[in-house]
Amino acid sequence: MKPVLPHAQLDWDDLGRPRSRVFDDVYFSDQSGLDETRYVFLEQNRLAERFAALPAHGRLVIGETGFGTGLNFLCAWQLFEQHAPAGARLHFVSVEKYPLSPADLQRALALWPSLKAQADQLLKHYVAIHQGFQRIVLDHGRVTLTLLIGDALEQLPQLDAQIDAWFLDGFAPAKNPEMWTAELFAELARLAAPGSTISTFTSTGWVRRLLNAAGFKMKRTPGIGHKWEILRGEFLGWPEGVAPPPPDKPWFARPAPVSGERHALVIGAGLAGCASAASLAARGWRVSLLERHDAVAQEASGNPQGVLYLKLSAHGTALSQLIVSGFGYTRRLLETLQRGTDWDDCGVLQLAFNHKEAERQAQLAAAFPEDLLQWLDQPQAQARAGVGLAHGGLFYPEGGWVHPPALCQAQASRDHVQLLKHHDVLQLRKVDDHWQAFDGDRLLASAPVVVLAGAAEIKRFAQSAELPLKRIRGQITRLAQTAQSQALATVVCAEGYVAPARLGEHTLGASFDFNSDDLTPTTAEHLGNLAMLEEISSDLVARLNLGEQPAEQLQGRAAFRCTSPDYLPIVGPLADREAFTQAYAALGRDARQVPDIPCPWFEGLYVNSGHGSRGLITAPLSGELLAAWLDNEPLPLPRSVAEACHPNRFALRRLIRGK
């Protein structure tokens, strides 16, 4: 049984326009969808003039209920292109319970030739759109689309954003009443920025009254086409007698935006550092990327192939939500790289190699939709993999392998990013409003903002020494492709993983060693990897002619993963640990207290680390999360997930649990 996330079920009329079978309603006006969108949403929110008035690094955030075919989004983007100054950005957040399938989206958008330039970009990136927050970066970062896939009343309460203009575009209130409730309008009010505007195609009296009651001052205004009247309004603040939402807990509140020059030092050029640099550069920051080696991706991020492996939970944990959002984000980023050498979407098969794993997989197959994962029995799995397998398993059709250095290189090569090689930062000092990076007595660089992205090495800095990061050594084995091993058609994982060959070599990974500090590859660990390969497929072992090679001649590389105790990455602003413990000592006596004391941030100091064994999935989106913290933008993840990744979580737990 598949309970989850059906795509929108559509019928198409004689003129090729979509209609929802479930709601028995049209996605846009029968007469002219374009004119109606422009009049109802763009004009009533005065977007042309507001776009034109944006400062150089300004941005406008639009929120929408009901993404549908994306017509409103594309029209807003087109108008933004026509009016906004260079350097300004558009952020569009939209919630959608029934996303269109890619094929339906393409068919619907083909109706609007004048939007083709924008529609083609959206369609190119409309992949791996699954439940939860899905961030899509368009026009090299000038336009950001954050889709919240799920019910509006489940998703919007998790959104952390300030919306400048709201588009209310559910189906007609009579047909889709859950998109027009007091509860939902209270969420729109909570998210409204000062001076936020709002408009909708309906003039239904009870909708107007509920919006007024939520604090929006709504006015009827002449309609368009067969709509006699529509509604527009603005947010005036919380009405008398309605309690405003409580402020964020100070330890998870947003630090004040850093003033002055938009220049950041990012220390460490692996997946986390390169992603942070790229996300900041996309927002017009100048980034100095400091790396102790002579190139990017020389440590954990330097393997020839890494797997887009989704270790999900059927229970919707923070980690599982992060993985679904991160996977989608990375997968869309890869669309801009070279298939075959930089990455491949050959799919990933996770074998049900023992009873416990089979049980876990059965739960996952019931909890997630088939476009994300599918249960394959043994004959199906074997046919998919192209080599003999002893088990069935879960197949992730959109997964695959990535050459991590290619992703790092692409991100570090963006405009505004300068890679400073052979820069080993030993110490950080704050002088006035600048952080200074030193190598002994030598000043390497300085800027108002620093991002610590050096994996477990960030513990060397006094400011981040207390973060509970651990190194775990891992080794991969490189195996030459043979005529017979070419049959391997997908990544296959059990306790280890093996990928179809890249440039004539398969990567087999990876060992775990919690004790060793030595990065010289060992034969013992190659043999351990081969034992994992045997568990994956003895047929593949035979196809690789491994019996003919002495084990001592096996090639590979070793590096350290960097993990946190809860296996979530550590991403966000950093506070002064000692001052934090003093400021919130009261929590040790009563964990429910929220002292009205601002968090003692290290102003301008941020972390992106702790990506464990799944950096390909978590590090790129963490770059976006970090940039959103820094630039006071909509977060790309549910608030609860962002808090679960927050650097302050450890100090907080320590206070509360007294350990």
Ligand SMILES: Cc1cc2nc3c(=O)[nH]c(=O)nc-3n(C[C@H](O)[C@H](O)[C@H](O)COP(=O)(O)OP(=O)(O)OC[C@H]3O[C@@H](n4cnc5c(N)ncnc54)[C@H](O)[C@@H]3O)c2cc1C
């Ligand atoms: C054997 C192995 C197999 C793996 N397989 C997979 C996989 O299949 N899929 C997956 O998603 N993930 C996998 N991972 C995990 C993934 O590689 C990591 O999560 C990811 O690379 C972490 O990126 P990072 O940027 O945080 O760290 P790193 O790549 O280690 O980068 C940190 C960088 O910071 C630099 N640095 C540190 N301190 C300083 C300083 N003070 N000054 C200057 N530079 C500094 C370092 O030189 C380094 O370049 C694997 C890891 C290993 C070790």
Ligand SMILES: C[S@@+](CC[C@H](N)C(=O)[O-])C[C@H]1O[C@@H](n2cnc3c(N)ncnc32)[C@H](O)[C@@H]1O
């Ligand atoms: C009129 S259509 C939106 C049209 C869209 N703005 C466009 O530009 O094409 C309404 C959308 O609301 C979505 N929707 C309906 N109920 C929802 C709910 N409870 N939560 C989130 N989305 C919902 C529908 O699936 C549909 O896509």
